Amino acid sequence: MSRDDRMKPEPVPDRSLHRRIRADLEERILSGAWSPGHRIPFEHELMTQYGCARMTVNRVLSGLVEAGLIERRRRAGSFVRRPVGQSAVLRIPDVKGEVLGRGETYRYELLSATRRKATRADHARIAVAVGAPVLALACRHFADERPHAYEDRLIALDSVPEAASADFAAELPGTWLLAHVPWHEAEHEITAAPADAKTAARLDVPAGTACLVIERRTWRSGAPITAVRLWYPGDRQKLVARFTPSTAAGPGR
Numbered sequence: 628m629s630r631d632d633r634m635k636p637e638p639v640p641d642r643s644l645h646r647r648i649r650a651d652l653e654e655r656i657l658s659g660a661w662s663p664g665h666r667i668p669f670e671h672e673l674m675t676q677y678g679c680a681r682m683t684v685n686r687v688l689s690g691l692v693e694a695g696l697i698e699r700r701r702r703a704g705s706f707v708r709r710p711v712g713q714s715a716v717l718r719i720p721d722v723k724g725e726v727l728g729r730g731e732t733y734r735y736e737l738l739s740a741t742r743r744k745a746t747r748a749d750h751a752r753i754a755v756a757v758g759a760p761v762l763a764l765a766c767r768h769f770a771d772e773r774p775h776a777y778e779d780r781l782i783a784l785d786s787v788p789e790a791a792s793a794d795f796a797a798e799l800p801g802t803w804l805l806a807h808v809p810w811h812e813a814e815h816e817i818t819a820a821p822a823d824a825k826t827a828a829r830l831d832v833p834a835g836t837a838c839l840v841i842e843r844r845t846w847r848s849g850a851p852i853t854a855v856r857l858w859y860p861g862d863r864q865k866l867v868a869r870f871t872p873s874t875a876a877g878p879g880r
Contacts, residue, residue: 644679649687650789656696656707657809667697667705693848694809722778722857723799726770734769737796738829742784753781753844753854760784762791764800767829777829780855787852801855808852810845817841819861826858837861 655661668676673684688705691697699705726733741763745755755761766778780800782790787808795803818840827834839859845852 644677645683645687646788648673648677648679648683649690652687652691653694653696653807653809656691657806661707663707665707666703667691667707669704690848695811696809722768722776722801726768726775729770731770732772734772735799736767736769738765738767740764740795742791749781753783753851755781755783755785755851760791764795765829766795766800774830774832775859777826777858778855779858780853782853783851786847786850800853804845804853808847810847810852812846814844815841816843822858822860830858830860832860 652667661667667688670681670684670688673679673687674681677684688697688699691705692699696708697705698708723733723735743761743763745753745757745759745761747757749755749761750757753761762782762784764778764780764782766780767774768776768778778800782800782804784791787804789807790803793803820838820840821835822830822832822838824834826838827836830836830838832838839861841857841859842855843857844854
């Protein structure tokens with residue numbers, strides 16, 4: 628290598644192509660087309676397929692390793708791992724499944740979808756930078772034509788840019804996110820709160836009605852994905868958990 632070659636700056640990866648390659652590979656993994664143990668095409672094969680530099684491919688594969696979707700084995704290649712989000716102990720609730728599981732008819736309604744810049748209140752809620760792009764969604768879930776839950780959701784578009792073009796009038800945001808975006812960490816907060824006038828109107832209950840409020844945040848590789856707040860009329864809800872004692876726990880714990 629000549630001195631002039633050593634002085635040349637490294638090529639800058641094509642970010643739009645990087646996103647497309649990553650989205651293609653993630654879709655094959657998350658859809659099950661590539662099952663756990665499947666070998667990912669070698670770097671040179673992906674370079675040929677997408678007509679890109681090795682740096683771009685390497686960056687995509689490194690990102691998938693960080694996301695827990697693949698593992699790299701020396702001299703053997705890269706292989707699909709079980710997605711971390713599917714094996715996590717914490718289960719992400721499915722509102723539609725809750726309603727159908729009770730033998731009731733389900734209906735969903737998208738009230739609004741607004742792409743905007745994050746405010747200070749958004750930053751406090753989802754840890755996105757003020758001014759960063761977010762998608763704000765308001766939805767209602769019905770059980771036997773009665774409002775079952777009101778959903779107030781923020782999606783961080785820097786982490787999930789494809790959400791900007793998703794049809795959330797036809798597909799539930801939570802279902803779409805679970806199908807398209809693996810998560811590594813989630814936080815649930817469950818409280819009781821009186822419904823303000825706006826929330827009460829959307830739940831068709833009097834203002835001040837006691838509600839069960841479930842707030843959830845999810846992250847992928849430390850980056851925020853979504854924050855959702857679900858309001859349920861309190862008199863129609865109950866929380867049930869069945870569990871067995873840990874082998875490490877003593878009697879009475």
